[in-house]
Amino acid sequence: MKKAVVIGATGTIGKAVNQQLTEKGYDVIATSRKSNPTLDIENKESIDKFFADKKDVDAVICVAGDASFGAFSNLTDEQINVGINSKLMGQINICRKALKALKPNGGIILTGGIFAHKPWPETTNIAMVNAALEGFVKALALELTEGRRILVVHPPFVKETAQAMGMDSSNCPPAIEVARAYVRGLDGKETGKAVYVDE
Numbered sequence: 001m002k003k004a005v006v007i008g009a010t011g012t013i014g015k016a017v018n019q020q021l022t023e024k025g026y027d028v029i030a031t032s033r034k035s036n037p038t039l040d041i042e043n044k045e046s047i048d049k050f051f052a053d054k055k056d057v058d059a060v061i062c063v064a065g066d067a068s069f070g071a072f073s074n075l076t077d078e079q080i081n082v083g084i085n086s087k088l089m090g091q092i093n094i095c096r097k098a099l100k101a102l103k104p105n106g107g108i109i110l111t112g113g114i115f116a117h118k119p120w121p122e123t124t125n126i127a128m129v130n131a132a133l134e135g136f137v138k139a140l141a142l143e144l145t146e147g148r149r150i151l152v153v154h155p156p157f158v159k160e161t162a163q164a165m166g167m168d169s170s171n172c173p174p175a176i177e178v179a180r181a182y183v184r185g186l187d188g189k190e191t192g193k194a195v196y197v198d199e
């Protein structure tokens with residue numbers, strides 16, 4: 001049975017990824033800060049502890065990480081650091097440990113977001129981090145061995161999130177459709193790439 005770690009597995013997109021992988025027959029280790037086993041991507045000790053007993057993993061998918069909305073001129077140091085410390089460094093630190101647990105031909109998929117390429121006003125912190133993740137996976141793919149692969153998925157606003165934010169959700173895909181892009185990424189051969197769901 002193939003083994004997958006899903007980080008952020010209780011979230012809007014993570015839940016759908018967990019469901020898709022489980023339906024495909026993966027043994028899923030679902031984690032987040034409040035789950036058992038617990039994992040906080042912003043805390044290196046927590047990452048070390050989580051991965052200490054993990055080996056022969058076929059897939060690690062991270063669908064967790066925060067960044068700040070807000071007009072650039074008003075962003076505080078703390079708000080800018082949210083994106084850097086959580087969504088960017090959190091996922092990079094996951095990769096450092098996940099690679100040691102990853103089987104040959106295994107895959108890591110990180111999560112960015114559509115603002116990497118189609119920003120809205122007040123998304124500088126998010127756009128910066130999402131674009132950085134794309135550069136990171138492109139470069140890291142060149143160093144991976146034995147068929148190991150890495151991708152970043154850039155989800156659009158999903159229907160559930162748009163509805164929760166009171167936005168027009170008519171053009172937004174449901175989380176399950178976005179989750180299918182993660183699974184296709186695992187099944188495919190591509191590496192070092194950004195995966196868009198709305199293209």
Ligand SMILES: NC(=O)c1ccc[n+]([C@@H]2O[C@H](COP(=O)([O-])OP(=O)(O)OC[C@H]3O[C@@H](n4cnc5c(N)ncnc54)[C@H](OP(=O)(O)O)[C@@H]3O)[C@@H](O)[C@H]2O)c1
Nearest residue numbers: 008010011012013032033034040041064065113157158161
């Ligand atoms: N939803 C969208 O429309 C959308 C669009 C583009 C990009 N994205 C990106 O996709 C990712 C997931 O979004 P979402 O809407 O599914 O989020 P969500 O519903 O808020 O869920 C976040 C998930 O991540 C976990 N989590 C949060 N911080 C964590 C941390 N420091 N360490 C480990 N787990 C953590 C949460 O569980 P705990 O609270 O238990 O930790 C939860 O399982 C985010 O990076 C977001 O920027 C989302």
